[in-house]
Amino acid sequence: MKKIFVILSLIALFTPVYAEKFFDLEWEEFAPSNFKNVKVDGFHWTAEGRYWANRRATFEKRVAKCNSLSEASQDACLKELRTIEMNANKMHEERTTSRAINSLLYSSF
Numbered sequence: 001m002k003k004i005f006v007i008l009s010l011i012a013l014f015t016p017v018y019a020e021k022f023f024d025l026e027w028e029e030f031a032p033s034n035f036k037n038v039k040v041d042g043f044h045w046t047a048e049g050r051y052w053a054n055r056r057a058t059f060e061k062r063v064a065k066c067n068s069l070s071e072a073s074q075d076a077c078l079k080e081l082r083t084i085e086m087n088a089n090k091m092h093e094e095r096t097t098s099r100a101i102n103s104l105l106y107s108s109f
Helices: 002-014 047-067 071-107
Strands: none
Touching (some): 047 071
């Protein structure tokens, strides 16, 4: 009986444990279709292009930071980053809409 216990203990000790990552983020989830492939180090003619390129650079740094954490902390970090990105999309849409409305209102004068 002791031999079986010792053998099972050794098997359990030397069997690798693989933690499954349940949560992942992709840039394409947040970027508009015309900025999904925006290059972080590319030249951008428009303010909108620069905005999305800079935002992608920040996103990639944050994902790398999350992935450098312990496996137990990665999912929580990536979930928080998703919330940050969703809020940034909402704020950007509100600013863009506000600018468009202001442009329409003041262009008639």
